Amino acid sequence: MNHIFAKRRARLLAMKAIRDNYVPGDKLITCPKCGAESLRKTVEQELSVCPACGYHWPIGAYYRLSTILDPGSFRELNTKFPAGDPLSFPGYREKQRAVQRKTGLTEAVVTATGSIGGRKCVTGVLDSRFFMGSMSAAVGEKITLAIEYAAKNKLPLILFSASGGARMQEGILSLMQMAKTSAALARFSDKGLFYISVLTDPTTGGVTASFASLGDIILAEPGALIGFAGPRVIQQTIGETLPEGFQRAEYQEEHGFVDAVVPRAQMRNTLAQLLRLHEKGGRA
Numbered sequence: 001m002n003h004i005f006a007k008r009r010a011r012l013l014a015m016k017a018i019r020d021n022y023v024p025g026d027k028l029i030t031c032p033k034c035g036a037e038s039l040r041k042t043v044e045q046e047l048s049v050c051p052a053c054g055y056h057w058p059i060g061a062y063y064r065l066s067t068i069l070d071p072g073s074f075r076e077l078n079t080k081f082p083a084g085d086p087l088s089f090p091g092y093r094e095k096q097r098a099v100q101r102k103t104g105l106t107e108a109v110v111t112a113t114g115s116i117g118g119r120k121c122v123t124g125v126l127d128s129r130f131f132m133g134s135m136s137a138a139v140g141e142k143i144t145l146a147i148e149y150a151a152k153n154k155l156p157l158i159l160f161s162a163s164g165g166a167r168m169q170e171g172i173l174s175l176m177q178m179a180k181t182s183a184a185l186a187r188f189s190d191k192g193l194f195y196i197s198v199l200t201d202p203t204t205g206g207v208t209a210s211f212a213s214l215g216d217i218i219l220a221e222p223g224a225l226i227g228f229a230g231p232r233v234i235q236q237t238i239g240e241t242l243p244e245g246f247q248r249a250e251y252q253e254e255h256g257f258v259d260a261v262v263p264r265a266q267m268r269n270t271l272a273q274l275l276r277l278h279e280k281g282g283r284a
Contacts, residue, residue: 034050056263058162073113082138083107083108086173122155
């Protein structure tokens with residue numbers, strides 16, 4: 001019961017702070033989890049985390065990279081891999097153009113080199129705004145090329161997942177990316193290199209069943225939905241009520257699927273520490 005009262009108290013304190021600091025014209029944003037209203041600028045200062053309950057809003061790929069990489073170190077990789085339409089799926093091209101205009105992205109993943117705490121690495125981030133971060137042929141190719149670049153240059157690799165799984169408009173070509181990315185990671189691992197996988201909300205389907213689950217260390221953001229099939233599908237299939245919090249990051253940590261649940265505000269320092277420890281271990 002104590003944690004319930006603690007959450008309520010935090011919510012009340014957050015709402016009081018809003019009332020005390022509210023300026024007419026300031027925009028409010030409502031948390032979809034607890035319903036608390038917060039100033040948009042306050043939420044932005046908290047890296048898009050609800051100050052009342054800790055709910056983590058989804059964030060874009062470029063913004064996420066800006067929260068973890070050292071300033072000025074970002075160098076994007078393989079920018080010329082736009083979404084394709086290998087099956088000429090009806091309406092797919094039009095939807096791609098609409099999402100590209102809305103997000104400013106060419107595909108659902110951004111890959112880059114950069115440094116965290118002064119240690120160079122290769123990063124990749126799936127963006128859920130682009131077809132729910134689904135894995136297309138272009139996404140699989142960009143991730144594979146990033147893995148191979150890290151292997152060639154002997155750099156640690158960090159991939160952030162946020163995906164609904166394979167992209168249905170590309171059929172079997174999308175599903176093939178599961179094998180391609182997994183094979184690239186196997187070659188990467190054979191070189192003794194370091195891979196951190198970070199699971200964000202949601203990480204499901206073919207992404208969970210491939211590169212997202214193959215990290216040497218697997219981290220997750222609080223409350224992230226992590227699994228292959230969704231809880232509703234599983235419950236309907238087995239005909240049983242699922243445990244509370246089933247497939248959420250905290251449940252997955254408790255059952256050994258995730259090594260640690262790390263709040264967004266602590267992610268950069270956690271990654272920097274892991275890279276530092278790995279570097280020292282490699283020298284030993």
